[in-house]
Amino acid sequence: MNPKPTTAITLSAPTPLHCQQRSPSGRRCRMAVSDPVSGLCFRHAALQRQRRSEANFVDALIGNVEEFHSAEDINHCLGGLLKLLARNEIAPRRAAVMAYTCNLLLRTLPAMEQQEKADDMFICDIPSAVRDRALLSLGVSPEDIRRINASGPAPASDSEASS
Numbered sequence: 001m002n003p004k005p006t007t008a009i010t011l012s013a014p015t016p017l018h019c020q021q022r023s024p025s026g027r028r029c030r031m032a033v034s035d036p037v038s039g040l041c042f043r044h045a046a047l048q049r050q051r052r053s054e055a056n057f058v059d060a061l062i063g064n065v066e067e068f069h070s071a072e073d074i075n076h077c078l079g080g081l082l083k084l085l086a087r088n089e090i091a092p093r094r095a096a097v098m099a100y101t102c103n104l105l106l107r108t109l110p111a112m113e114q115q116e117k118a119d120d121m122f123i124c125d126i127p128s129a130v131r132d133r134a135l136l137s138l139g140v141s142p143e144d145i146r147r148i149n150a151s152g153p154a155p156a157s158d159s160e161a162s163s
């Protein structure tokens with residue numbers, strides 16, 4: 001004997017006929033609903049859209065991050081953006097632009113890491129560059145310097161090699 005499958009029926013709240021906005025004294029707006037999502041009349045829906053587009057989300061999204069040079073910073077910003085969007089506190093279009101910008105920032109991270117590695121390599125190569133310049137000032141030809149560099153790592157110093 002199999003139990004009959006039960007189907008869950010969720011009843012959504014009926015769309016209100018009148019605007020859900022209340023005045024500071026508690027009186028409800030009597031205009032008809034024009035935006036079923038928010039349950040507001042055209043006037044209050046427009047005011048809500050304006051508030052969302054003008055709201056300042058610097059603290060929620062950026063905090064004290066100066067530059068977005070790590071995936072962690074960008075992830076923090078995206079998380080804050082998702083929270084604002086889930087709470088319906090930010091205009092979806094504005095959130096989409098911010099998410100797109102975060103995506104662009106994430107895409108530049110690998111290039112920045114490569115740049116940092118290249119900078120590190122340049123710094124590591126300074127001793128040989130200094131040595132090459134010193135050899136040039138001593139009158140060693142550039143071809144001889146290239147031959148010295150191709151033969152392998154230079155000895156630690158001339159004084160150690162002679163003693």
Ligand SMILES: [Zn+2]
Binds near residue numbers: 029030042
């Ligand atoms: Zn209203």
